[in-house]
Amino acid sequence: GAGVSQTPSNKVTEKGKYVELRCDPISGHTALYWYRQSLGQGPEFLIYFQGTGAADDSGLPNDRFFAVRPEGSVSTLKIQRTERGDSAVYLCASSLQLPTDTQYFGPGTRLTVL
Amino acid sequence: GNSVTQMEGPVTLSEEAFLTINCTYTATGYPSLFWYVQYPGEGLQLLLKATKADDKGSNKGFEATYRKETTSFHLEKGSVQVSDSAVYFCALSAGDTGRRALTFGSGTRLQVQP
Numbered sequence: 001g002a003g004v005s006q007t008p009s010n011k012v013t014e015k016g017k018y019v020e021l022r023c024d025p026i027s028g029h030t031a032l033y034w035y036r037q038s039l040g041q042g043p044e045f046l047i048y049f050q051g052t053g054a055a056d057d058s059g060l061p062n063d064r065f066f067a068v069r070p071e072g073s074v075s076t077l078k079i080q081r082t083e084r085g086d087s088a089v090y091l092c093a094s095s096l097q098l099p100t101d102t103q104y105f106g107p108g109t110r111l112t113v114l
Numbered sequence: 115g116n117s118v119t120q121m122e123g124p125v126t127l128s129e130e131a132f133l134t135i136n137c138t139y140t141a142t143g144y145p146s147l148f149w150y151v152q153y154p155g156e157g158l159q160l161l162l163k164a165t166k167a168d169d170k171g172s173n174k175g176f177e178a179t180y181r182k183e184t185t186s187f188h189l190e191k192g193s194v195q196v197s198d199s200a201v202y203f204c205a206l207s208a209g210d211t212g213r214r215a216l217t218f219g220s221g222t223r224l225q226v227q228p
Contacts, residue, residue, distance in 0.1 A: 031214065033214075033215065033216075035216075040220070040221075041220055041221070042118075042203050042218030042219050042220050042221050043158070043203075043216070043218050044218070045215035045216065045217070048214055048215055055214075056213065056214070056215060058215075059215065091157075091158065093158075093216075099146075099207065099214050100146050100165045100207075102160050102163065103160075103207075103216060104160070105150075105157050105158040105159070106157060107156075107157040108157060
């Protein structure tokens with residue numbers, strides 16, 4: 001079946017602009033995660049949704065970052081007033097309901113802030 | 115907090131050599147442990163996992179054993195191939211504490227030469 005998809009695959013923006021990154025999880029997966037991966041590093045957790053609600057947003061670096069999942073499926077990560085330090089690959093993952101269920105990752109969105 | 119430490123790369127091996135990539139972790143409770151792999155130009159894929167102490171995860175000739183006494187989850191393969199060249203990430207999920215976010219190590223790049 002279809003895996004996790006993310007759009008756009010690449011996004012170039014200017015400092016101070018607003019961006020939205022989209023994630024389509026695997027059908028039937030109730031859990032959805034956002035991570036950020038800087039060059040040469042492992043992914044870092046940002047936020048986790050169970051259904052429509054954010055169950056854990058402890059990884060969001062500051063209030064410029066926000067994510068929604070209004071219907072419990074597609075999620076959008078929103079970044080306001082982008083900074084050059086926000087440049088990274090943003091990864092989305094989804095899983096079934098149990099804590100031990102495997103997280104399946106999308107291909108990521110590469111964000112470059114000029 | 116939770117953390118994962120893995121050996122720095124790159125690791126360069128000849129085809130058919132034995133592979134070990136070390137991974138140790140710090141976590142409260144009883145985490146689940148994972149190895150993810152990122153092939154060139156592709157997204158993160160789960161390679162194997164173990165959810166309790168002494169479990170052995172295995173896939174595609176790779177193995178790792180969950181050792182609680184040494185807090186380790188070392189990745190091994192008896193005979194590597196050129197196609198195994200990739201970046202390998204060790205990760206944990208402290209699912210039993212309610213926190214489902216994956217904590218990743220910084221990754222180890224493996225280069226296998228023919």
